[in-house]
Amino acid sequence: MKHLAPMAARFTRSHQGYQHPAKLDAWEKAVMGPEAEAMRWPGGSISGSDDGWDDCDE
Amino acid sequence: MSTVAIITLAGDLHARVIRRQLQEVHGVEVAVVASDTLSAAGGLTWSNVAGPAPTLPTEDGGVLDVADLDLVWWRRCHGRPTVPDAVTDPQMRKLVVKDNRAGLRGLLLAGFTGTWISDPYATERAQNKILQLSVARRLGLTVPRTLVSTDPAAVRDFARAHGGTVIAKTMTGLLGTSLEAGRVTLESLRDDDEITVSATVYQEEVPGTDHLRVMVFGDAVHAARIRSGELDWRLAGDMEVEPVAIDERLADRLRRVTVRLGLRMGVFDVKLRPDGEPVFLEVNPQGQFLFVEGMSDMPLGEAFAQFVVDELARVHRRVPA
Ligand SMILES: Nc1ncnc2c1ncn2[C@@H]1O[C@H](COP(=O)(O)OP(=O)(O)O)[C@@H](O)[C@H]1O
Ligand SMILES: [Mg+2]
Numbered sequence: 001m002k003h004l005a006p007m008a009a010r011f012t013r014s015h016q017g018y019q020h021p022a023k024l025d026a027w028e029k030a031v032m033g034p035e036a037e038a039m040r041w042p043g044g045s046i047s048g049s050d051d052g053w054d055d056c057d058e
Numbered sequence: 059m060s061t062v063a064i065i066t067l068a069g070d071l072h073a074r075v076i077r078r079q080l081q082e083v084h085g086v087e088v089a090v091v092a093s094d095t096l097s098a099a100g101g102l103t104w105s106n107v108a109g110p111a112p113t114l115p116t117e118d119g120g121v122l123d124v125a126d127l128d129l130v131w132w133r134r135c136h137g138r139p140t141v142p143d144a145v146t147d148p149q150m151r152k153l154v155v156k157d158n159r160a161g162l163r164g165l166l167l168a169g170f171t172g173t174w175i176s177d178p179y180a181t182e183r184a185q186n187k188i189l190q191l192s193v194a195r196r197l198g199l200t201v202p203r204t205l206v207s208t209d210p211a212a213v214r215d216f217a218r219a220h221g222g223t224v225i226a227k228t229m230t231g232l233l234g235t236s237l238e239a240g241r242v243t244l245e246s247l248r249d250d251d252e253i254t255v256s257a258t259v260y261q262e263e264v265p266g267t268d269h270l271r272v273m274v275f276g277d278a279v280h281a282a283r284i285r286s287g288e289l290d291w292r293l294a295g296d297m298e299v300e301p302v303a304i305d306e307r308l309a310d311r312l313r314r315v316t317v318r319l320g321l322r323m324g325v326f327d328v329k330l331r332p333d334g335e336p337v338f339l340e341v342n343p344q345g346q347f348l349f350v351e352g353m354s355d356m357p358l359g360e361a362f363a364q365f366v367v368d369e370l371a372r373v374h375r376r377v378p379a
Contacts, residue, residue, distance in 0.1 A: 006256040008228040011240035013293055021297060027352035031075055039069045 067137040068092035079363040094137035096158040128172040180320030199338040238290040270328040275365035279309040299353035
């Protein structure tokens with residue numbers, strides 16, 4: 001069977017190797033303290049640029 | 059007594075920062091309700107017989123009296139809700155999530171009479187990109203030439219008409235999987251099944267390296283310029299972010315889009331063409347904005363807190379019915 005994915009799924013981005021900007025990292029640590037690490041969204045930033053993370057009814 | 063509730067997902071940095079700012083700087087009481095950990099938390103009650111007051115559990119283990127609320131920041135309500143492992147039937151796990159969600163909404167819809175940032179149904183409706191693009195254009199913004207389609211011939215014609223390469227992106231998004239906007243070429247649009255499987259946004263590419271992230275908080279407009287060599291700046295390593303002033307005409311149009319969509323706030327993605335023309339890409343009804351503060355030192359946490367304080371003043375001025 002052919003494995004189909006939607007067209008837009010061609011542009012899936014792996015977080016592997018993604019470097020969280022150091023400036024943002026420092027800011028998050030400064031505002032959240034040690035809690036920041038536990039809050040870190042997988043692969044991304046907790047103050048994050050990804051708006052899509054609520055957009056699902058799985 | 060709480061006057062503001064933030065409905066969001068557990069461990070939300072935006073909620074923590076804004077709560078702290080409101081409490082410490084403005085003396086406003088704030089409760090955070092984690093909409094994804096309602097199951098097994100207890101504390102959710104509504105009744106139409108005398109006795110129990112409508113309540114919701116707070117993220118820190120307390121209980122919030124809905125009647126005390128003047129303002130609700132409706133930030134995140136989906137996520138991936140937790141369900142106790144003891145509920146093993148997949149259908150029952152779904153029911154747990156849906157019933158808690160309906161309980162939360164019902165309590166607020168029936169018992170909360172203050173101001174929403176923003177109304178839950180307006181928020182859901184406003185997320186639709188087809189609606190957004192239509193409204194933005196009607197209100198005079200420049201928008202990219204766009205095709206949303208599952209028709210292979212229409213998609214290929216659109217790509218051909220735009221030099222053989224167009225942007226493809228999703229209608230919505232996925233939790234836990236980052237999807238970017240990307241370039242597709244006519245030569246790669248061979249497989250009909252890939253095109254027919256789901257509605258996709260095809261767009262002319264807006265050239266350039268400069269983007270705007272514009273935060274509309276009520277009447278206030280805050281803009282940052284994001285510069286990146288990558289097509290989609292979201293996970294770009296080279297992102298530079300700076301505060302910028304935008305012209306009043308653009309600010310006013312973005313305010314009007316927000317109002318037309320029934321929202322009190324909106325976080326806009328705009329791309330600047332090399333000739334300086336701003337092109338509307340989308341509005342996120344509950345978009346992220348604190349990364350902009352982290353990257354640029356723009357005081358957006360305080361700007362948002364001030365917006366909440368202004369909204370509260372409007373509630374307090376309102377004559378009771
Ligand atoms: N037509 C386009 N031309 C150039 N860049 C685009 C275009 N559409 C999207 N992008 C880039 O991709 C990013 C994500 O697209 P956007 O429309 O904001 O959707 P979403 O954030 O919901 O995935 C934009 O911020 C921009 O950097
Ligand atoms: Mg976007």
